[in-house]
Amino acid sequence: MYGWRGKLLRVNLSTGEIIVDQLDPKIARDYIGGRGLGIYLMNQELDPQCDPFSPENMIIMATGPLTGTKAPTGARYMVMTKSPLTGAITCSNSGGKFPAAFKQTGFDAVIFTGKADKPVYLVIENNTARLKQAGHLWGKTTHDTTDALVTETHENAKVACIGPAGENGVLFASIMNDKDRAAGRSGVGAVMGAKNLKAVVVIGDQEIPIADDAGFKAINKRLIDAFRKAAKENPPPLRLHGTAVTVMATQNYGVLPTKNWQQGTFDNWEKIHGETLTEKYLVSNSACFSCPIGCGRKTKVEEPGFEGQGEGPEYETVYAMGSNCMVDNLAAVTKANYLCNEYGMDTITMGATIACAMELYDIGLLTEKEVGRTLEWGDAKALVELTKQTAFRQGFGDLLAQGSYRLAEKYNRPELAMVSKKQEFPGYDPRGSQGMGLAYATSPIGGSHMRGDPAYFELLGVPKVIDRLEWKGKANLVKIWQDFFCVIDAAGLCVFYSVRNLGNSELEMLPTGILELINAATGANYTLEELAKAGERISNAERHFLVKAGFTRKDDSLPPRMTKEPLPDGTSGGSVCHLDEMLDDYYALRGWSNDGIPTPEKLSELGIA
Amino acid sequence: MTAYQPLKNCRNWALPDHVTIKLFSTLRQYTPGEKEFSLPWHSNMQAQEVLNILKIPDTVERVILVNGRYSESDKKLSPNDIVVLFPPMAGG
Numbered sequence: 001m002y003g004w005r006g007k008l009l010r011v012n013l014s015t016g017e018i019i020v021d022q023l024d025p026k027i028a029r030d031y032i033g034g035r036g037l038g039i040y041l042m043n044q045e046l047d048p049q050c051d052p053f054s055p056e057n058m059i060i061m062a063t064g065p066l067t068g069t070k071a072p073t074g075a076r077y078m079v080m081t082k083s084p085l086t087g088a089i090t091c092s093n094s095g096g097k098f099p100a101a102f103k104q105t106g107f108d109a110v111i112f113t114g115k116a117d118k119p120v121y122l123v124i125e126n127n128t129a130r131l132k133q134a135g136h137l138w139g140k141t142t143h144d145t146t147d148a149l150v151t152e153t154h155e156n157a158k159v160a161c162i163g164p165a166g167e168n169g170v171l172f173a174s175i176m177n178d179k180d181r182a183a184g185r186s187g188v189g190a191v192m193g194a195k196n197l198k199a200v201v202v203i204g205d206q207e208i209p210i211a212d213d214a215g216f217k218a219i220n221k222r223l224i225d226a227f228r229k230a231a232k233e234n235p236p237p238l239r240l241h242g243t244a245v246t247v248m249a250t251q252n253y254g255v256l257p258t259k260n261w262q263q264g265t266f267d268n269w270e271k272i273h274g275e276t277l278t279e280k281y282l283v284s285n286s287a288c289f290s291c292p293i294g295c296g297r298k299t300k301v302e303e304p305g306f307e308g309q310g311e312g313p314e315y316e317t318v319y320a321m322g323s324n325c326m327v328d329n330l331a332a333v334t335k336a337n338y339l340c341n342e343y344g345m346d347t348i349t350m351g352a353t354i355a356c357a358m359e360l361y362d363i364g365l366l367t368e369k370e371v372g373r374t375l376e377w378g379d380a381k382a383l384v385e386l387t388k389q390t391a392f393r394q395g396f397g398d399l400l401a402q403g404s405y406r407l408a409e410k411y412n413r414p415e416l417a418m419v420s421k422k423q424e425f426p427g428y429d430p431r432g433s434q435g436m437g438l439a440y441a442t443s444p445i446g447g448s449h450m451r452g453d454p455a456y457f458e459l460l461g462v463p464k465v466i467d468r469l470e471w472k473g474k475a476n477l478v479k480i481w482q483d484f485f486c487v488i489d490a491a492g493l494c495v496f497y498s499v500r501n502l503g504n505s506e507l508e509m510l511p512t513g514i515l516e517l518i519n520a521a522t523g524a525n526y527t528l529e530e531l532a533k534a535g536e537r538i539s540n541a542e543r544h545f546l547v548k549a550g551f552t553r554k555d556d557s558l559p560p561r562m563t564k565e566p567l568p569d570g571t572s573g574g575s576v577c578h579l580d581e582m583l584d585d586y587y588a589l590r591g592w593s594n595d596g597i598p599t600p601e602k603l604s605e606l607g608i609a
Numbered sequence: 610m611t612a613y614q615p616l617k618n619c620r621n622w623a624l625p626d627h628v629t630i631k632l633f634s635t636l637r638q639y640t641p642g643e644k645e646f647s648l649p650w651h652s653n654m655q656a657q658e659v660l661n662i663l664k665i666p667d668t669v670e671r672v673i674l675v676n677g678r679y680s681e682s683d684k685k686l687s688p689n690d691i692v693v694l695f696p697p698m699a700g701g
């Protein structure tokens with residue numbers, strides 16, 4: 001095969017057996033790879049009702065046909081499993097250098113099942129793989145684990161691993177690769193920990209065979225030349241200031257979640273803005289494999305108490321740990337971000353859970369005795385201290401390790417958790433960004449902006465801005481963008497580049513540029529309709545798994561704060577999210593029942609079994 | 610549909626016959642000095658006039674917000690309006 005490697009690695013951690021399986025070309029074509037291949041395998045092989053921490057659960061690390069090629073941002077892989085946080089699927093995406101090196105070992109994906117009786121790690125080196133003991137690494141941070149594994153395997157090794165949080169079953173533990181890139185969300189690291197799998201090490205240097213090498217090179221050259229030319233006149237804000245530059249947009253739109261989503265603006269927003277990060281802490285930007293943008297932030301903090309060095313924070317971290325907790329101390333936010341990277345935890349859920357605890361404390365349901373300290377809004381030291389305690393499940397951290405929903409539920413106020421399907425929202429208030437509310441509610445992983453992101457057309461001007469307070473017509477756009485993101489994720493590309501450069505620049509976004517790249521790389525000769533259809537197939541296959549796991553319309557929800565409490569401040573003041581109206585439209589457009597279940601006709605049209 | 614409320618940090622709110630301009634990210638380079646400043650308002654003033662005064666070329670991409678609502682460059686401005694300009698972004 002071209003583009004694809006045609007091989008899957010299957011690792012049974014209970015028996016230690018490793019086998020090489022073939023990738024069925026028809027499945028590759030229908031599901032593309034990455035997220036699509038992952039959900040195909042889950043539907044075929046995983047009991048949707050299984051306990052996420054049982055040996056039965058599987059972890060799939062899957063690349064796409066463009067991962068590891070010279071395609072711009074062909075850097076990404078996807079981690080799929082049944083989530084311990086939500087009970088739904090995960091699709092945690094990450095870039096860096098690890099995914100490309102993984103693909104260059106000769107495999108499209110690795111599938112882990114079972115549970116090792118002692119800690120192990122997997123080494124994949126050019127077409128071969130073996131399990132090795134990892135007892136000496138257990139308890140180490142992700143940074144120390146990575147350094148140790150590079151030393152004991154190969155100088156060119158790339159590492160994805162868990163830290164103490166994954167070992168300790170923190171429900172939102174992440175898998176970190178290249179030290180600071182995260183497959184961050186939904187607790188993928190906790191599933192790895194439950195399987196006693198500490199790390200995956202890849203040593204790969206095989207070029208990916210390309211069907212039309214000259215054609216592929218020409219397309220890439222054209223794309224990169226166009227990108228460079230445009231960047232001269234319009235330098236990418238992401239390169240200059242990272243994703244945290246978005247703070248100024250959300251603040252001005254009144255959708256910057258503040259005080260556990262009780263407000264849409266934060267008085268001290270400029271202190272946590274991306275431009276402030278650049279001025280105070282930026283060392284350099286960093287880029288994933290084959291990326292012309294380079295949005296990563298290598299930073300260094302010297303303020304006493306918050307000293308450290310690493311990567312971040314991203315916008316989502318700045319919202320979750322900053323405005324949402326009313327912490328205006330960017331050094332503290334950055335430090336808490338470093339700790340999440342080193343211990344292996346999702347910064348969004350960590351920050352949002354602390355914000356929820358602050359509200360419970362504010363209304364007197366949580367006491368100083370229970371928390372082990374005071375927990376006022378804006379307490380920068382508490383943010384850092386509780387982040388540490390969570391990774392090790394010490395004291396109050398044991399409760400925080402369950403995420404905000406379980407925390408709020410314990411105090412009989414589950415509605416104070418700002419979640420969908422028990423996963424915390426990213427930083428855009430759906431009361432002032434209606435399509436975003438629908439995207440959160442219908443995302444297969446719960447609260448997420450990366451499964452079809454209306455912020456682009458409601459807030460950020462890509463491809464243009466439409467009325468963010470209008471709910472009519474949003475269902476259609478959310479559906480189209482969700483399916484478009486499925487294609488990006490399945491191909492192995494980065495959303496940040498793809499939405500501006502690999503679509504048709506219409507509101508009704510189609511994967512025109514991805515089509516060119518995939519066809520040249522794989523020789524699969526997709527038509528645009530077929531490729532877009534593959535995106536729809538992936539969305540429906542994910543929904544099919546969720547339905548089998550017991551999810552219906554009742555789970556496509558937002559907390560009442562979003563649908564009933566108007567925002568009190570800012571330029572979205574007075575507005576609520578009209579979710580129910582949009583859901584009716586959305587299900588009808590999807591060909592799902594009014595209870596959110598894909599009809600047999602829809603599944604058969606897409607060939608989903 | 611939405612009750613508009615002024616931004617708390619607006620220094621010029623009390624001054625009549627001005628519009629407040631705020632520039633962000635890559636558009637900062639077009640500021641006459643401060644990143645936030647005011648321009649005298651006059652009747653028939655449109656957002657485009659702000660772009661002209663700041664000499665922002667047509668080829669430079671920008672998102673225009675007037676009082677937190679996305680606006681085209683022919684948007685008519687009223688006294689005390691807040692005009693925010695930033696480049697389109699892909700990221701979050």
Ligand code: SF4
Pocket residue numbers: 073075095096286287288289291292293294295296494495496497
């Ligand atoms: S835009 Fe940022 S996240 Fe995406 S591939 Fe480039 S550096 Fe990585």
